Amino acid sequence: MLKDTAKQDGIIRPATEADLPAIARLCAAHATFERAGSVSADLATRLKPMLFSARPRAWCLVVDHRGELIGYATCSPEFSTWQASDYVHLDCLFVTEPHRGEGWGKALLNAVKKTAAAQGAAQVQWQTPNWNTDAIRFYHRAGAQALPKVRFSLPTGIPESS
Template sequence: MPVATPTVAIPGAIRPAAPADLPAIARLCADHAAFEGAGPVPADLASRLEPPLFGPNPRAWCLVVDRGGELLAYASWSREFSTWQAAEHVHLDCLFVAEPYRGEGWGRALLDAVKDAAEARGAAEVQWQTPDWNTDAVRFYHRAGALGRPKVRFSLPL
């Protein structure tokens, strides 16, 4: 799978996550959750991510931006099914670029890489959500050609 890189020449690389990246991915997830005002991530998040990302039957995938061994950003996704379309799509669960690295093109490069991965897996589209108050993200996604669909997200604890 070819991985997109930013259009500007900046050091770093987008690559598939590896098990050794899990502690850094967990830190990025914690920063992402804090940015969105969500509750804290589980203390054992890194170990909990290992089976769905790297187990014998992966349920999710993750790309990271690696600059000299430091992870600056990540995108994670899974395959889902749309009954309305009778087709699979990719659900982009997270796309996050750490604050100091925003504006360098990594967000768009990650989005393009997820889109490429979705196409390679035969998905009909990529779907995701972002908080409506995050106007920078909404503007970014519109510039990338995405269409917004108003919905309310629910969660039913079990």
């Protein structure tokens, strides 16, 4: 796992259980920014076993800027059949509006890449809304390549809040 990375009066570090309320607030801001609707009121409670159980499904890095969490990235391990190798799925990467352009997004993405490599993953993959041109430019400048795919979602009938 990533060692803490210091930068500009702050640090990128692995999230702790104590961070869950702040992570939930960041998730809510991220969902609003991406026009995805609201998150559930019990999100912090629901994230706890996903991030901090004996066998967590995902991991989270946070940007701790002078004691305030201003950004986060959540990732999970995945497998590519075509490549017969592991990769990391970057589910979320978000920095609050007042701190965009300060280098935190790049530092967070680099921390994700470094952590993924330490876990033996050959790639990090993610998606962003096609209207988010600032993010698309940011990812291109970071050396990422866009893949021509369309993302689908198929409900199974089980409520998402369970």
